[in-house]
Amino acid sequence: MTTANDAALTGLSLQAASLELQAGAISSRQLTEACLARIAATDGRVGAFLAVTGERALQQADRSDRRRAAGGALGPLDGVPLAVKDLFLTRGVPTTAGSRILEGFVPPYDATAVTRLEAAGAVLLGKLNLDEFAMGSSNEHSAYRPCRNPWDLTRTPGGSSGGSAAALSARQCFGTLGTDTGGSIRLPASFCGVVGLKPTYGRVSRYGVIAFASSLDQPGPLGRTTWDVAALLGAIAGPDPHDLTCAARPADDYLAALEGGARGLRIGVPREWFGGGLQPEVEARVREALTTYQRLGATLVEISLPHSRYGIAAYYLIATAEASANLARYDGVRFGLRAPGVRALQELYSESREQGFGAEPKRRIMLGTYALSAGYHDAYYLRAQKVRTLIRRDFDAAFGRCDVVAGPVAPGPAFKLGERTGDPLQMYLADIFTITCNLAALPGLSVPCGLARGLPVGLQLVGRPFDEATLLKAARALERELGPAPVPAALEAAP
């Protein structure tokens, strides 16, 4: 049963919950129990969680409360209930990547980002739903159950970090971690009306995060406000000796940079992001947001990212090529699913992989293997890498004239479950505006900018390398203007 008091608690932002804790108005146990109750009451309909670790969470909460009572509270995340995408390894807690092939897998180590959240005193409520191996844009490719959009339970929350966005939108926790390879944080954030940040490649350690496409994957935070996201990023960003692709430069103070306003900001508006399949209502919300920025003292600069249109093609070759190698370790030998009754080695591989992987990983393994195979490598994989250079150069040129690039996150708001599962290419095209940011290894953020046909729309901001601070500052300025993001009503109706 969710009480009125619980509802008041779970409706807080991370920032507000943290302030209440610091003021001694509430305990971490109260917050955690409220979240667990909210999950119990709503997740049957939402499907954001693949595993809830209630007992463990309550123990962490009690430890936090004792710490605070002893005067040793750790910082803004101490005692705050969070959850992470089930792509982050959690020692002793099953981690599935949303795949049957990892059913029952219990990691012997923690992802660096998880270690850092726990070191900051956070309470981990469980593991969040996702598309299998983060491959998808709708969360429908989860091998366990689909996740639904709390704004409209017949629609997808977006993917692949669908659970990470839906759990926030459903008020089940105060902050989450997701991963973004081609838009997997920003798309669900946009569809669910929360803030999601894909940091610069190399800003957050990938160690212990199950790999999809190693040169594109980047873990990042989602929250209900920009402050929440800035606090989470501050906790997880920074160098990690376990990840040589994680930059050696220290993290910035994102909270300190947050309130700088938009005055003087030069916002690049790429011509190529406002055409084609962009739905008029989405375009309208994005244009309104740009006008708001002008009113706040920012200038709009028309820019061109001429190679954007090649993003999807380059992305699907590079990402699948890397994935085909990353998913080779799921072979039924050391962990994970092994097909029963196999007698020969080749059967062990092909049967285990056949039974363990869903259609989307198989499709991508096939495409990636093909793109790398003898005779095709240069035409597909190598060519895509060169196009990647061109896409990066587009941004480098643009950042000579602007400080951030702004545009839509997706062509439309959340689509219906089942609408695109039959046509992979149509599904892939949902990522058309988010993918170039990954290819160029830049930071990107989605911040709510209103509703279209009653569904949330996100504004995408892309920044210079390692300039997450400016993105957050810009998003904060808009957020202040628009006021608190609306809360979905769908869940509050009787189940």
Place this chain on the structure above:
Amino acid sequence: MTRTVAASDYQVVIGLEVHAQLLTLTKIFCGCSTGFGGAPNSHVCPICLGLPGVLPALNARVVELAVKTGLALGCAIQPVSVFSRKNYFYPDLPKGYQISQYELPICLGGGLAITVDGREKFIRLTRIHMEEDAGKNLHDVAADGSSGVDLNRAGVPLLEIVSEPDLRSADEAVEYLKALRAILLALGVNDGNLEEGSFRCDANVSVMRKGATQYGTRAELKNMNSFRYLKQAVEYEVRRQVALVETGQPVVQETRLYDPARGETRSMRSKEEAHDYRYFPEPDLPPVRVGEALVARMRAEQPELPRARAARYQGSLGLSAQDAGVLVGDGGLADFFDAALSARGGGAEAAKKVANWLIGELSRLANETGLPPRAWKLTPARLAEVLGLLDAGTVNGAGAKLLVEELFRHGGDPAELVRRRGLAQVSDEGAIEAAVDAVLAASPAEVERHRSGKKDLTGFFVGQVMKALKGKGNPGVVNALLKKKLGGG
């Protein structure tokens, strides 16, 4: 038309690929021990098990040793090199790909000189690259014939050293492998153990008619874990390929396993089916950058290499080519030799003596005990002291031998041992004369035969006198007195 064509009508073309495990403390991408032994899967962690989520963290020492090796072999050290993934499925390969280097290895070019039949020849290298070793598949671990996988070796750092196809006979291949091994040993980057597989080689072998301009199709030979097997495998393969060509059959490009029990190579079909490794740059590892500082540091760490050292021993110390060769060979005697000689004050005369002791008595003891010079209780300085005692006449040759053996096994101070064990040489003429007289008196028949000139029995009498003196007599004095007593004889 039938025509018999001898194998000598064919040119043999061989290139070797050597995999050498680097002597680092930890694996190439994780902090696990590279040590041998231990139960299966006792030197493993999430990284070398290839668990989900892990990333490789490159060992800085591996890069250093690769540069050190490249410098010794005259390679061009690449300021930027790139790791790649080599994709294939095998139970001993945890990630389903090996992290290796492909298009941009750390070293290019270079080479080394070998001597075959007294002729010197330079063998060029194509490249040297860094990569990770695989684990081990253990066969028949269970009653049902199942195999087991042990990943202790997975991730041990390897250098792959690839030669150009410059070798023209099995003997050249063996010489090349020996010379390369000696260099790696001298550098201290590898332990040179063919049998245990920490130094292993594959051979690409083809034949072509003499005068032809195009190489024949090559076969890749594996599993030669000794110099002898390498020679046998290459010779067998050459005979096989010549026979194929002679009968108009094609040589198939394939991997062939050497079977030492049969002295044959046979096709490894299992390795053939999918030679499509789908290499691509390893996204988890940034390009490896080797700066000038690192190169300078590795240049400063370069030891004198075996061929240069042997030349110095022959040139300035006057040792024979054979002795010089033994000293710089894989027994690791050269450092001991240099240290002992330096303690003894240097010079050609002392060099000959130190060399004789090392190649003779000490090599015998080393063989018997299996101990390398580093593990001897006898230090170079102590050997120099023994030689000093010998030169000073404090001990005779037999005494020195006893002394050396004692020091080899237990260590200690030579002078103190001479006192404690009563090894001091007897040079006192009175004592020796008494012993000579007693021996001659006890052997009248032998004395008679010697004096009559029927037989030279000097050796017999020396032996008897020495025996009476418990081996400690001064040989010069003994000889002189015997000569005097027995007459001119």
Place this chain on the structure above:
Amino acid sequence: MALTLDEVRRVAALARLKLSEEEERLFAEQLSAILDHVRELETLDVTGVPPMTHALAEGEAVALRPDALVPGLSPEEALGNAPAREGTCFKVPRIIE
């Protein structure tokens, strides 16, 4: 169709995926459609353009790992997720070389 059934089978064998006949047909169709889309890359002139092989910017410092031992897993932990084991080995069907 850009991708033949034979090619689908060759790729599936390389990737160690045992596909049903239906999957083979479906993938041939879907992958062909994707490859058709990807073909638009061919319209770009990439002469002289270097491939972007790594995402971390070139100027970022990279600290390699010092050669120092780090405690790993015990054999029991290492085998904790093993689908089959024999002693402290991962057990697999007989390997024929």
